[in-house]
Amino acid sequence: MPACGPRTDQAGRGVHQVHGDRRGDDARDRSSNARVHLRGDGGTDRRGPPAGVHVATHAHGAKGIKAAVEAGVDTVEHGTFMDEEAIEMLITEDVTLVPTLSAPYRIARNVEQATKESLRKSGPVYEHHIESFKQAVEAGVRIAGGTDAGTPFNYHGTNSTEISFMVEHGMDPIDAITAMTGTAAETIGLEDAGTLEAGSYADLLVIEGDPLEDVSLLREPTAVMKGGEVVAGAIPDLERDR
Template identity: 40%
Template sequence: MRSRELGNLRAVLSSFFVCFFFLSFDEALAKQELKILKVGNLLNVETGTLTQNQEILIKGDQILNVGAVTDIGIIEKAEVINLSALTVLPGLIDVHVHLIGDSRIKGYRALADSIPKKTLFGASNAKKTLMAGFTTVRNVGSPGFADVALRDAIEEGVIDGPRMLVSGPSIGASGGHCDNNLLPPRFNNFSDGVADGPWKIREKVRQNIKYGANLIKFCATGGVLSKGTNLKMQQYAEEEMRALVEEAESRGRRVAAHAHGTKGIKTAIKSGAASIEHASFIDDEGIKLALERGTALVMDIYVSDYILEKGITLGFLPESINKERTVGRVQRANFQKAHKAGANIVFGSDAGVFPHGLNAKQFSYMVEFGMKPIEAIQAATLKAAELVGRADVGIIKAGLKADIIGTSVNPLEDISALENVNFVMKAGKVYRRE
């Protein structure tokens, strides 16, 4: 009898502990799901205003509410994160990065690295970028679809990194900026994206999309870092550009056009490119066209100083350094001109030419060359979100992704504060907290 009673007691106790365990487990899960950020200053990037002593309620990867949380049940279940000493704003977006590869090796030295090795560096670069406060990036150009693999690994939670939109290999003409011109003819070395003529270009667009590209990037003109290309020279005919854009858009993809030279910029805009990368020699007509067509200008005005300072040591080609001595100054002057005219300038740094994680250095240059701090921040939040087609990021608002960063110094007073973020959250998960 006692044995039966003891057995019953054990069963009851076992059931009790099982229930207690699962209740505790459910509470732990609830705390992981629900978070309340207690914010000292909240920056509204739409209006440019700061609001003090706000609360942001987050469930999973989504913002539920911005404002005071009064529900006692929610307060008891939520993890409370004290950010009262910080200015909080949306996670930053860089629309022009190259995560794949070792940013310390350039020119001929870079030929020795295999795509698997470049991809491993990409994993490290992705984490540095995220920890610097950039929660979304657009990767414009990558060998062997390594950027697709990196994007997927991040989305599957294998590694930490920003949300990625990727182009796969950049498409370009034989011998152009998107080709590899470093080796002599006997090596028969061509880059993945080389295509000439409208139908070959259409085929290349289809291949990129087949293997996972979110967007298409092509080279409309020569570039700084390519051997033997003229920055000002257009490399695709208008017929070719139109075929590329038409094919991409028919498959729901936007197009980014690398273009330094005046003619190439205007032809790319007329052909329907969503963004012009670099836009160094843009003239008044080009600015007017961009305004009329709603084309974004992605002007990487920090990188010039890095190339001129570190280029020789890192192995940049001498001709690349000589090109940069001219193009950097012109690009900054045209940045000022385009901004004054009201052009849609979006934040893109060209990180990968310089070390990843230093993307935010560009903000100070944008302010130096004419923008107000809030305009530079808008270029890297709501404007960038619009360009990459992500309506769920770029603003701190109920219903959007919980991509949130914080700085100890108000970036409206000192834009360089964005170079040293103290808090990083992407999709509701905290990655950095100091």
């Protein structure tokens, strides 16, 4: 996913990102201030994005989410305070939800180290976020994995933990794994990536066990393969272990 914050300098590379509403405890009340499209002069309006430009919106409140969907965004990051209408719009308009369950969790679980501002914004948000995610899963919203890395205590490389959160809160293991791999790649326009098949490009994790039975196994791979070569760890000698 594109880095956090509105950027116009990446438009030439097919990327636009807008913030759909304010964060924190006022997200529900002020989401009507949504900025749903960036113009070249830095202004905003509600027109659809240019052809071929992927638009992601970091949106919390239902009003902001609905305004963004109406404007033609491709993905909604967070989706914290969605209502039934917002969820239905995501399905009808084929907009992908990137729930980023890791972001509020990290702050909620690091209360002693978090700043007062972070706690003010995220404290009452976490439970709402989980409930919105559960409703989206049950309704059949298309979901792609993403962590919103860079928010407090939320570091890069924790994708497997996000998968665990998605499973814990309603997704089937295979669906959560697919959301973080194939669906995520497809969502941002990466062809021939994120799937386990001949000719597809992806880092391959080798684990001991069945991740469909225990997705936490993904956090401790035995080896990592890239381009057909082992780049970390070692593949077990299956013949020797028999």
